[in-house]
Amino acid sequence: MDRLEENLRAVRERIAAAARAAGRDPAGVRLLAVSKTWPAEDVAALAALGQREFAENRVQELTAKVATLAGDAATADLRWHLVGQVQRNKAAAAVRLDVVVHSVDRVPLAEALARAALTAGRVLDVFVQVDLGGPPGRDGARGGVPPGEVPALADAVAASEGLRLRGLMAVAPRGEDPAPAFARLADVAARVCADHPDARELSAGMSADLEAAVTAGATVVRVGTALFGSRPLASDRGE
16 A cells, blocks of 8 residues: 555656646646556555546456455446457447447447447447557557548547547557657647547556656546556556
8 A cells, every 4th residue: 555655646746747847737637547457456545545547458357357346435436447459349348337448449349339338328438549650569559540530530439329529549659759749649639629629638648658648738647557566467558
């Protein structure tokens, strides 16, 4: 608990400092704790410290964690997100979990999620994932649609009954200065927001590059390693 508390404080301080340096209100940037590969006990510990939003890469792992935490009053109001690639056959499971999906990168996936949401009588919050280039993550392709194709996909998502377009998500290219990539993302986001004024969210920035993302306008930063420590399994996609 002491380690997690110290890490949480440090990450929040980094976010606040980056926001102030960019002339932004720190309250306009939310921390999304990426708990993939870490046990449900760590989620409960961070929740006890006030963290309310968590993310997983895979539907299966999220399902298991939700089941483990069931009945725990301290985690009953957590908001869960999926930041990894979602297969169409997992759409119904994602909807049952009532998650926010950050990785919509193709029309067939949007259609599958919309059908599942309508069947469940829900409206699912989603982000369109943008491909900013660079090599794939260690565990495979990161996904994402090329920037030039984002407006069309955003239009399709916004028109889908059962889905609510929240904004855009992206991962900066590995091994490169993230600032230019995030600047490109901000330009695409401005185009989308002009057509869809409610799609104002920008999910960008991870443990190593959150400052550059906040400078570019990120409203959600996805942090795992800086909170939980080095992962027991090698994986860098999604946070």
